[in-house]
Amino acid sequence: MNWSQGCIRRTQLSCQGKDKEGFLKFGGLKLPDATNSWVSKNMSIEECRIKCLNNCSCVAYTNSDIRGGGSGCAIWYGNLIDIRQLSAGGQDLYVEMPASELGEAKDEQKTRVIVIVVVAVAAAIIFGMLLIAYFICKSEKKFREKMENNMIIDWSIKSQRKDLELPFFDQATIEKATDNFSSNNKLGEGGFGPVYKSTLIDGHEIAVKRFSQSSRQGLNDFINEVILTAKLQHRNLVRLLGCCIQEEEKMLIYEYMANKSLDSFIFDQAKGKILPWSKRFHIINGIARGHLYLHEDSRLRIIHxxxxxxxxxxxxxxxxxxxxxxxxxxFERNQIEGNTNSVVGT
Incomplete structure (x- = not known):
């Protein structure tokens, strides 16, 4: 019951020139003692403000009911007793202030808002500059990687062009043949990227395997496939007709296989019925002959x-x-085993 540490006004309120005074909002409070107060449940907060402003004894007002956004009116007269700042929750209280101090309070609030805005804008500018710098560095890194990839391809494939005896196709020719990589010409998609059916100007049907930028297979796989497939000639190995390496585009051009892949038959009950045992035996023999060629009879001994x-x-x-x-x-001719350093395949 010791009120000596309470707050007192620096400037007393005056009933003279009431229109020159106003209210300052304080938030998160335990409201004052209600001994000298008046309550109405039917007034709006604006009506409450006007009533308090027009009463010489009124010193503060607020909503009497804070539920649903607030309603009603509560007004205090005389001294405000037992106000506390709460650490959580609390209500808003509009306290009447002399015009001189109200102006100072508004200036302080305005200054505080300006400082917050300036700090926020400065932080946003700094963050934006860092973000721009990050994307510039990232794009430069990608550009360097692309340049390095192109140099690797030039050295690995184009330098062996004569030895490989492999035709190089122009990108514009492939785009025209695939109708600019139309989805209607798409045959499927694997780890390397999408495969498209195409028809060249001479009417020859081909399959274009387009390297995807998001492919899980790397540049080494692309180079490996070009170099190895170009040197292989067997009726049970798919024939590489050429490739296209231009800027970011990397494509392999194969002979077109009208019946697509074996899995589309053996894992489909309807299609599987058109494969009698004699045809299945023919396919098994063909795969075995192709494998025998890779392991024993080709110039390079290859493990698929x-x-x-x-x-x-x-x-x-x-x-x-x-x-x-x-x-x-x-593999070397006398090599019968080898180790791999990474998980491959599916």
Whole structure:
């Protein structure tokens, strides 16, 4: 019951020139003692303000009911007793102030708002500059990687162009043949990227394997497939007709296989019925002959490492041809085993 530490006004209120005075909002308070107060449930907060302003004894007002956004009116007369600042919750209280101090309070509030705005704008500018710098560095890194990739391709493939005897296609020719990579010409998509059916000007049908920027297979797989497939010649291996390396585009051009892949038959009950045992035996023999060629009879001894039904393609006469040599590995003639340093395939 010791009020000696309470607050007192520096400037007393005056009933003279009442229109020159106003109210300052204090938030998060325990409201004053209600001994000298008046309450109305039907008044709006604006009506409450006007009533308090027009009464010489009124010193503060607020909503009498804070539920649903606030309603009603509570007015205090005389001294405000037992106000406390709460650490959580609390109500708003509009306290009448002399015009001189109200102006100072508004100036302080305005200054505080200006400082907050300036700090926020400065922080936003600094953050924006850092963000721009990050994207510039990232784009430069990507550009360097692309340049390095192109240099690697130039050195690995184009330098061996004569030895590979591999035609290089122009990007514009491929775009025209695929109708600018239309979804209507899309045959499917693998880890390397999408594959499109295309028709060249001479009417020759081809399959274009387009390297995707988001591909999980890397540049080494692309180079590996070009170099290995170009040197392989067997009726049970898919034939590489050429490639296209231009700016960011990397594409492989293969002979078109009319019946797509083996998995589309053996895992489909309807299509599987058109494969009698004699045809299945023919496909099994073809895959075995292709594998024998890779292991024993080709100039390079090659382990495919990724043989599965979706990598066995079927031509118009259902002859099987092994494809996808991105993960393949060459062996020395007297080598019978090898270790891999990473998980590959699916």
């Amino acid at each position: 490492k990724y043989l599965k039904a979706s990598n066995v393609l079927l031509d118009s006469e259902m002859n099987p041809k092994i494809s996808d040599f991105g993960l393949a590995r060459t």
